[in-house]
Amino acid sequence: MPAPAPQPITLNFHDVVRIAGEILEGTVDLNVAAAQDDHIEQLRIKFRGAIATKITVNHGQNNSVHRETVPLVHSDLTLWTQGAAFPKAGSHVLSCPFRFQLPDNLPPSFHGSLPSRSGIISYSLEVVGDRPGLFRSNRRIRRIISVLPAASQTQLVVTEALRQGWMGQWKTFTQSEQLRTGLWGDYSHAHAILSLPDLPAFPVATPIPFSLHITTETKPVKRSDRPEEKPGKPLFPAPPTASSQLKLGLRRETTVRVRQRTRELEDTFDLQAIRDIRDTTEKRPASASASVSVPAMVDEPEWVPQDSKDRGVWKRAVHFNSTLTFPYAPTFSTQTLAWHYTVHVVVPFPGIGNGLKLQFPITLAPGWPCPPPPIGVPGSSRARAGYADVIPAGPPPMLDLPPAYWAGDEHDWDDEKTGSEKQ
Structure with missing residues (x-):
């Protein structure tokens, strides 16, 4: 049996509850050889957060769907472009670090839904490998995360x-x-x-x-x-x-x-x-x-x-x-x-x-403090104000969120997909 082909993109990010105000860090591993074979010319990562509400109104045999989306986070980083960086000698993998700052005033992750109404507050990281071409769709890795407000x-x-x-x-x-x-x-x-x-x-x-x-x-x-x-x-x-x-x-x-x-x-x-x-x-x-x-x-x-x-x-x-x-x-x-x-x-x-x-x-x-900035990162406003010097409470626990929250199917995070990709 031939060995399976290596994945061109791997997202490395620890799945824990995040606290508003903290700094998110992780890496994306790019197998450059596999990316070239897959026609990936650019690697990006997007961080999204939004409040999405939906109400369906019944008009006899027809329904009208009304939606509203309030953006909370909308950040993008370009991690790699073809020819701009290469792996170390003897390796095909290039590790691309990323970092995002969570705003201090984010609301908590939430999911409430009925067939005729729903309200969702969700957050997402998405890695995008751009593959230009008429019949090529971009490669994507999406990770839904949960967020809690910081305790006073x-x-x-x-x-x-x-x-x-x-x-x-x-x-x-x-x-x-x-x-x-x-x-x-x-x-x-x-x-x-x-x-x-x-x-x-x-x-x-x-x-x-x-x-x-x-x-x-x-x-x-x-x-x-x-x-x-x-x-x-x-x-x-x-x-x-x-x-x-x-x-x-x-x-x-x-x-x-x-x-x-x-x-x-x-x-x-x-x-x-x-x-x-x-x-x-x-x-x-x-x-x-x-x-x-x-x-x-x-x-x-x-x-x-x-x-x-x-x-x-x-x-x-x-x-x-x-x-x-x-x-x-x-x-x-x-x-x-x-x-x-x-x-x-x-x-x-x-x-x-x-x-x-x-x-x-x-x-x-809320019951957990905003973590201090990672080593080597300048202090946030919370850390400079002494907020990080509170009684340590340990890592925050996972909230009881339904499977539908983690699936992320009820909110279209991707604001860049073509019509064919969305289907």
Whole structure:
């Protein structure tokens, strides 16, 4: 078997989350001999970033599609032209370095989409090998990347305080419900108290401690009706004893604008799917994330007598202490695209409509600093201002972005393709 022909172009770029304000560096390896055989006469690299919104309006049997694109980054570098540079003796490969400066105020990578509306903030590096000629298309290598805004000094202090173990104030959310198994009869009761750090915003991809206390009271029963579960007949309402019995979710509401038109879309994320957010080697989360069930601390049942010694209610209480992680784009608002979040906690009980529901808005914020400039590169404005001298937080984790973001199919980055190339 003959050896495969060498690739004329190879892009070398580390796939990690990038922070607004940092300097991107990498190299493009050009096999000059293979490039000559492939009629490549020039090598370029393009860096693009944009907010793209789309709204489809139904007009009976016809649809009209309305789009708006707001450029964020538009940079080009020429890396090589034919005859301008050659590999070292004994090698066919010429290594071409590149460097781009990310603007300080970039919004986070984002993807929200429905068939009739979508909003995307995405960033891309693309290497182009120009092949002049009527029947030749250019060679291209595209790499989609993700970007996070840089955290402020205050946000970095909050992130570190959470990592070290929160010692500050807490805020609570409470909810009570009356429950019964049928249409008639006395009510049982359920009460929940959820406590979170008292913060205006929570850093993304950072474990946030929480406590959830759930108390239930049966309807009036005889004291001999013990709350221990009997086979097939538990005493209603039995509180959950593991976090897998709870429903923890995050709802994201997005506003998409295209000039005078505005549409809304909604996404819901399951907060029980636990991933190792520190892993930066994969672009996207595993499709089968392991669900980690946290056991509750269960109090002994308490008998509360009522009108007589023989009748009363059984009071039961459970307590969960764990963390929640939000690996999603920080809350952000632009002229054409904006989104915000709401946390939902549901404690389900048997019976139609029985459930204890808590919901509250939550703001997600950046949690990682802009890295200092690479060695040998003059300091950026952030570095000169001492911004790089903050508490080190380690590399930023990958955000939970859908496969469609990484495919990049919903935004035509290439503003140079001919009609035949675009098809």
